[in-house]
Amino acid sequence: MTTxxxxxxxxxxxxxxxGALQLRIVDEPVAAPTGSQVLVSIEAxxxxxxxxxxxxxxxxxGTLSPVAGGLDGVVPERAIPALRDRLDRALPVGNEGAxxxxxxxxxxxxxxxxxxxxxGGAMWSDLRLTDAASVVPLPDGVEAADGAAIFVNPLTAxxxxxxxxxxxxxxxxxxxxxxxxxxxxxxxxxxxGVGLVNVVRSAEQVEALVxxxxxxVVDSSLPDFADRLTDAVAATGATVAFxxxxxxxxxxxxxxxxxxTAERDGPWTPYGSQTHKQVHVYGSLDRAPTTIDRTxxxxxxVGGFLLTDALTRLPPQVVAAMRGRVLDELHTTFAxxxxxxxxxxxxxxxxxxxVFGRRSTGTKYLIDPTLDRP
Numbered sequence: 001m002t003t004x005x006x007x008x009x010x011x012x013x014x015x016x017x018x019g020a021l022q023l024r025i026v027d028e029p030v031a032a033p034t035g036s037q038v039l040v041s042i043e044a045x046x047x048x049x050x051x052x053x054x055x056x057x058x059x060x061x062g063t064l065s066p067v068a069g070g071l072d073g074v075v076p077e078r079a080i081p082a083l084r085d086r087l088d089r090a091l092p093v094g095n096e097g098a099x100x101x102x103x104x105x106x107x108x109x110x111x112x113x114x115x116x117x118x119x120g121g122a123m124w125s126d127l128r129l130t131d132a133a134s135v136v137p138l139p140d141g142v143e144a145a146d147g148a149a150i151f152v153n154p155l156t157a158x159x160x161x162x163x164x165x166x167x168x169x170x171x172x173x174x175x176x177x178x179x180x181x182x183x184x185x186x187x188x189x190x191x192x193g194v195g196l197v198n199v200v201r202s203a204e205q206v207e208a209l210v211x212x213x214x215x216x217v218v219d220s221s222l223p224d225f226a227d228r229l230t231d232a233v234a235a236t237g238a239t240v241a242f243x244x245x246x247x248x249x250x251x252x253x254x255x256x257x258x259x260x261t262a263e264r265d266g267p268w269t270p271y272g273s274q275t276h277k278q279v280h281v282y283g284s285l286d287r288a289p290t291t292i293d294r295t296x297x298x299x300x301x302v303g304g305f306l307l308t309d310a311l312t313r314l315p316p317q318v319v320a321a322m323r324g325r326v327l328d329e330l331h332t333t334f335a336x337x338x339x340x341x342x343x344x345x346x347x348x349x350x351x352x353x354x355v356f357g358r359r360s361t362g363t364k365y366l367i368d369p370t371l372d373r374p
Contacts, residue, residue: 040097180364273297
């Protein structure tokens with residue numbers, strides 16, 4: 001008879017009030033599940049940019065150095081006031097993951113032994129106690145690594161298209177488009193007949209997305225980027241963008257391209273075109289301030305975009321269809337690729353952290369706690 005573990009490792013990130021970042025793996029007790037709770041043995045959990053926001057905060061990974069029990073780094077003093085709600089709190093890390101249910105309360109015994117995906121934080125752990133309502137049983141034959149990332153990227157990509165439609169747009173622009181999420185969005189828009197402009201940073205990324213079926217891919221590193229972007233926006237009619245970069249001038253450049261396109265077709269007014277243009281910022285790959293050079297009239301807006309908020313705003317039937325589609329197309333549209341799979345303790349290896357901490361395309365890692373579980 002197998003004994004259910006009563007404790008397990010979990011990764012915690014603390015930013016102290018004096019500006020220190022402390023990363024530690026600690027052993028914590030885990031209660032036995034009751035009611036509709038299940039205890040999941042985590043077997044795969046991805047490292048998403050949103051996870052790195054919790055793990056590192058505004059700290060530069062280059063400031064991290066080994067200490068007894070983990071890593072210590074430095075947070076810029078100017079960033080401390082904005083972090084007041086998390087100061088001196090040891091936060092768990094990891095938004096999503098997958099594993100096997102090894103114990104269950106009396107109301108969830110049907111999940112015992114099932115491989116499931118789950119969402120809800122603290123996934124960079126050996127064990128995760130959660131409610132059965134927070135898990136999704138994976139189809140037979142689906143490995144934990146395949147089901148570990150069915151929430152954040154797939155639902156975000158689908159929510160972008162659904163939000164586009166709900167807001168009355170017909171095509172969209174996406175930045176950092178060579179990412180796992182970006183590739184999913186290419187497949188969705190290709191299959192659904194949605195106009196998509198993909199903004200990337202290199203010729204290699206252009207080639208990769210064209211091979212995937214993308215029609216409009218624009219390299220922001222080229223000197224004629226503005227003209228190429230305007231032509232792509234004109235070809236698709238895109239009037240909404242989802243920006244993963246956040247900082248710098250890119251959001252303003254996209255709005256300017258949309259305005260130039262709208263001016264071609266509409267009458268001149270002192271307030272710019274009559275077309276409303278929207279950029280939703282959903283990432284912070286560039287931590288510099290967002291710079292908007294207002295050359296596009298008055299009908300525009302820039303705001304934040306969060307998956308959790310989008311799922312609340314969208315009609316329930318749309319969200320249900322999105323979830324079903326992810327499972328149906330798990331090995332095609334929503335397949336994720338990883339540069340490397342590492343153990344839980346390997347997250348605190350400075351060499352690994354220097355790679356995935358860059359948040360660069362092609363450096364997405366997967367954590368498998370069973371690789372180094374005691």
